[in-house]
């Protein structure tokens with residue numbers, strides 16, 4: 446069933462450079478919103494768009510109690526894969542469809558959600574829909590974010606017909622969410638407790654997330670003395686690009702020593718002339734790992750090496766998913782369910798930080814490759830994910 450539903454989406458946002466590009470509030474993403482609405486209507490679910498652009502499809506909205514929510518997101522990174530996000534939404538609809546087909550009825554409200562702008566591919570801030578909902582980011586900050594063409598989020602939302610006066614924290618809606626389970630394609634081949642790497646290593650189609658690793662971003666600015674490349678003796682130079690290179694190598698060396706992940710994926714050299722010694726060089730460090738003290742230790746290593754204090758741009762502490770809900774999810778699936786950490790952030794993490802009991806299911810990705818056209822799950826594993834999610838809904842909302 447997931448193959449059919451993902452097939453309905455496969456042409457949307459197809460990027461000539463490979464994969465799919467489905468940025469928030471762009472034409473491709475608006476098409477996905479229409480698909481969501483049509484899909485929900487076909488199942489007899491009531492659809493609403495909340496003030497922050499998140500889509501909700503309700504089954505039994507008037508039933509007593511708080512809602513059991515399943516879903517994920519529909520947007521993608523540039524040239525991303527077909528699975529990251531849509532698999533969770535498609536699987537949620539498939540679970541509802543199979544429960545309806547057998548005449549099962551929930552005893553509490555069930556909602557399928559598609560959170561807006563999870564990837565941050567356009568405006569640079571991930572999980573925007575869920576962060577606005579919970580108040581983790583302010584509406585004024587979010588609405589002023591700009592994409593690479595200079596369009597603000599406010600302008601993009603308005604052009605898509607969304608009333609930006611509705612953007613902001615929504616405590617009433619949050620209070621209606623009893624718990625949230627997000628199914629997602631596995632990303633990376635993360636270490637399991639027994640040392641196996643990923644679900645492929647464990648030989649299992651479906652696992653649950655234990656936690657999201659703490660994650661920090663830092664910027665390091667290095668000053669130089671700009672001068673002529675042809676007339677300045679090597680001994681007389683203050684070249685910040687050399688220091689930047691040392692910093693990059695130190696990030697990698699310290700990450701290996703500390704057993705964490707750290708990346709320099711962005712640098713900036715000014716003025717950027719081929720024949721001039723640079724006046725400044727900046728590098729950005731992304732670091733994550735199981736132990737937050739090791740992540741911070743990496744930054745201290747880099748500071749000692751360069752003699753410059755990295756400036757913290759963002760920090761998200763470890764996010765532990767709800768142990769009781771996760772145990773319920775595993776019990777609903779049955780058998781041995783591997784527990785994995787996540788190195789990537791998710792809307793489920795944002796809701797968890799807002800105090801909502803939250804759990805995640807991962808569907809095996811044989812190579813672990815994600816945010817890439819190579820991202821993939823076997824059809825039989827995707828179906829195992831739907832079966833797992835169906836069992837979870839039956840247990841939690843029955």
Ligand SMILES: [Zn+2]
Nearest residue numbers: 529530563629
């Ligand atoms: Zn995702």
